[in-house]
Amino acid sequence: MKIAISTDGHDLNSRVEHRFGTSRYLIIIDTETMAFEIVPDLGANGQGSGMQAVAVAIDRKVDMVLTGYCSPMGEEYLSAHNIKLLTGVEGTVGEVIARYQNGDYDYPRPSVPDDRISRDKLIHALKVSGEQIFKIMPIILGVILLIGLFQVFVTEEWVSFIFTGNRALDTFLGACFGSLIAGNPINSYIIGGELLDFGVGLFGVTAFILAWVNVGLIQLPAEAAALCWRFALVRNGLSFVLSMLIATLTVGILSFI
Amino acid sequence: MINPRLSNAIPKRRILQKWLFPASVLGIYGILFIEMPDKAFQAFECICKISVNVLFPFCLVFILMVFLNLFLTPLHITKWLDKGVCIRGVLLTMTAGILSTGPIYAWYPLLKNLHKRGFPNSLIAVFLGNRSVKPFLLPVMISYFGWAYTLILAVLNVLGTLLTGYSVGFLVKK
Known part of the structure; x- marks a missing residue:
């Protein structure tokens, strides 16, 4: 089983980073072989949209994510790719892995991807589209105004x-x-x-x-x-x-x- | 629509900067209304005409954007990229480029990351080239240039991006 853990360092003694989305490093561990890989330079540095770590987790086909907190949007993406998410995790990466293997954590329920168009999804799509139109509108308005002058x-x-x-x-x-x-x-x-x-x-x-x-x-x-x-x-x-x-x-x- | 900075709020300063351009042009109109009102009215008529022309295509654009935002997420794009130089990889990269939106600056970090991980230069060029083909903006182009022109241009443009991608891959070795 492949597990991704958000962390502030690049070894097993590093502490679990609270926010998954803006974590600087991810440690991806195979619990059967205990081989692990560090994914550095996620580019978030505590800021940004917070989707880079989620993208990496999906890209590396991990089975589970252990972290302190994951945004609802990140959770939605992980869930859509059948990746289990366990939040509220604290301590060093080594301690977390040990606790996980001892069965100290409750397994989250496997999530079922929901492809239906819900009201929330529609509102979100309308909001994002509105924002995108709003972003390009000033330049379009300026261009139309300039064309008016140009034509005269x-x-x-x-x-x-x-x-x-x-x-x-x-x-x-x-x-x-x-x-x-x-x-x-x-x-x-x-x-x-x-x-x-x-x-x-x-x-x-x-x-x-x-x-x-x-x-x-x-x-x-x-x-x-x-x-x-x-x-x-x-x-x-x-x-x-x-x-x-x-x-x-x-x-x-x-x-x- | 696929915008990598989907959830970022727009800082107020950036909003103000964006509105600076139309506000400056409006300022010119203000001066024009005082100095040459007849010219200002002529320009105003032109604006009304253009606005009416683009209103309907803009509504279509908005509807298409909502549909894309409903069914596609940034992660679809990141999944489609990185498939390697095979026909499927090229087709998915082209699709990713066509469906990606937002300023190009927002995509550079992702492309840089892919580049570092060995993603071929040719496919990065294909992705960038296909950003110029925007199906949801085509209603505006059709309203100005007609169906036939729009279709020919879009097809040739897509083919052109393949040629650019191949040439970049050949000329820019890692």
Whole structure:
């Protein structure tokens, strides 16, 4: 049986960490062989959404989690993956294992995953969706307001000065503008739609939309920090070229339909 | 929708920062109403027109978001990732990318963790690329560009991410 225990250190003398979700380490022990594995650097450091430890427990296919406290959401996920949860556990990891093997703890009942849509789940989904809409709303509102100004003050002559109608150049420029700005794709659809009304060709608009979502100059340092500079540069460079290629293909196929 | 920071409350400062942009543009409108009221009214008419155009697609977007939030959790995504470079692994990574939401910054820690554990660069690139395909936002795109365009673009975009993934895997060796 594989047991995951939240802990503040990386050996059996470490104490059980009270909160499972924000635990810094997990010790995963096979109770038959007593072989154990330390999962360090869970990234929570006492903060965060608290789902990393839960994800690890599920990923490593443990049978049981022993901890001080686990959030209701974490409990729900563990339960959905048939992982037993025992809370209120205190002491060092070694003591806890010994108590567990002596049968000092009451086994929790095996949980049954509930796939039905309950009222609570629906309310939660509505709340989360509302929050997600609320998060993107300020930028969308700002974009719509800006487009209003754009339509009044920027004339079609100005736009045609930049997007000349040369398909190759327009596609390149569209991809360049799209790469400079980043954000929710929905904004690129709205801006792209308005650019079309201004007479910008579909090549340029499509390249703009594709580069907006696939290339991110602003987030390049963050991507490089997470995955290395070479990865970030190669991926963004390829995505830039592909955004122009796909734009050309899309409009080409569309013209045949 | 799959957002790794699902349960985090948004700090007040960040909310204020987000509203700074529309508030600044509204400020420009305020000045415009005083200095050039006719232009301001024209701009206002444009805003009304755009808002009406996006209202219905936005309602559809919200309904789709609720459905996704009902049936998918962040853990589905973490489970789908990490299946390795096989057809199933690639398909699940693509699905994970398509269904993932939230700012990309929220996903970097997870990707970094996967990267450290030996998750292939090609699949990370596939995941990132497929984040650009958002089925629940398509009603807005369809309202502006039509079905045919949206479908062709989405399919080509997905195929393009595979090409990017393959190329990244080839060019960026661990």
